[in-house]
Amino acid sequence: MIFVLGATGKVGRALVPALLDAGAAVRALTRDPAKARIDPRADVVGADLETADLPALFDGADRVFLLTQGFRHEGAIARAAARAGVTHLVKLSTSGVHFGQTDPITRAHAEAEQAVREAGPAWTILRPGAFMDNRFAWLRTIREENTVYVPEGDPASALVHVRDIAAVATLALTTSGHEGATYELTGGEALTTEQQVAVLSDAIGRPIEYVEEPETAARERMTRMYGWPVEAVDGFFALKRESAAHEHVVFDTVARLLGKPPRTFPDWARENAAAFTYHYRG
Incomplete structure (x- = not known):
């Protein structure tokens, strides 16, 4: 089971159907299932990560796509996922970490990346540029x-299409060989x-x-x-x-991983x- 956090976000909205189309069983998290527009093939779970029983929330999941509002709780979430038996975390970060930016948003992502690496499960880091x-x-x-x-x-x-980010995330979550990899993603x-x-x-x-x-x-x-x-x-x-x-810098990662040019x-x-x-x- 793949558990998608941030399922109603820009990438999550594209990722959930991409995973389902790839044949994966998907659990999608949202605060309000009644208002969320999530692919009906997914198992939709309503919870607030601020107050939820995290180990119970991850029960039965073996892979997790990790993105939370503000990123400040991602270390605790990654550790809870590890305790629940999750074997692979795919963290959505930002290309600013690659370039050593020190603005508050990039620093928060860098700290969350480190927490994911130290949590225990295998990990993959995705660092897209501007969407x-x-x-x-x-x-x-x-x-x-x-x-x-x-x-x-x-x-x-070098703007990147969210469906290309979702396609790379799908590859990392459904196939082997991406453990310990960090991928910079641009158009x-x-x-x-x-x-x-x-x-x-x-x-x-x-x-x-x-x-x-x-x-x-x-x-x-x-x-x-x-x-x-x-x-x-x-x-x-x-x-x-x-x-x-460096916002103009183009990485070839999308084409290299997906075997076709980015959108x-x-x-x-x-x-x-x-x-x-x-x-x-x-």
Whole structure:
């Protein structure tokens, strides 16, 4: 049995059906099964990792996909999984650990990685770069204003498709030979933010205005429009400052492991074009 934590997250939503399609028995964790949209073939479990009886929660599972909100409890969760007899942990981390970033998000992942390595079971670490799905943050302003606002100096990025991350996780969870491996995962090319907007414009079928704004304006927008707390905005900009020098770096891991090129940003844009056309009437 493979137990997927973070089953309703960006990667988890793609991972659960991928594992099921590969013939695995899957248990999926969510806080609220009534609201979660999880593949009905999975055994859906409702629990809060903050308060759950962890050894009981892992009973019957032998492999675990590990991702939790905030990452601070992943050491305790990994140790509880070990006590319950789990034999393999696959931890979703971030490429910032590879590059030695010291922002709070990356530090939390690095500490969780170490805890997973020390917990006892075999482990595999996945370190993706920025997700293509992060561009859903543009939904509101594209729908309402036909405009994308980005902070000045936003770097080129080798964005990775979440289904490619899920495919690598599926491979690590269902086949041997990945124990003790750490995989950096990116897409196959780095695109500037302006290039990404052009790709999305082409997929939608209309020009989208591209606007760079100072960090102060970007901070105000995140707080006002998206309701981000100050600490989340601070964490975002700390992460962006540290990743700017290497966000363009392309790793060949996806192609090497899956035997085919990673999905492209134009692929993603075509898949999701309808979502960006909903409100705008031009």
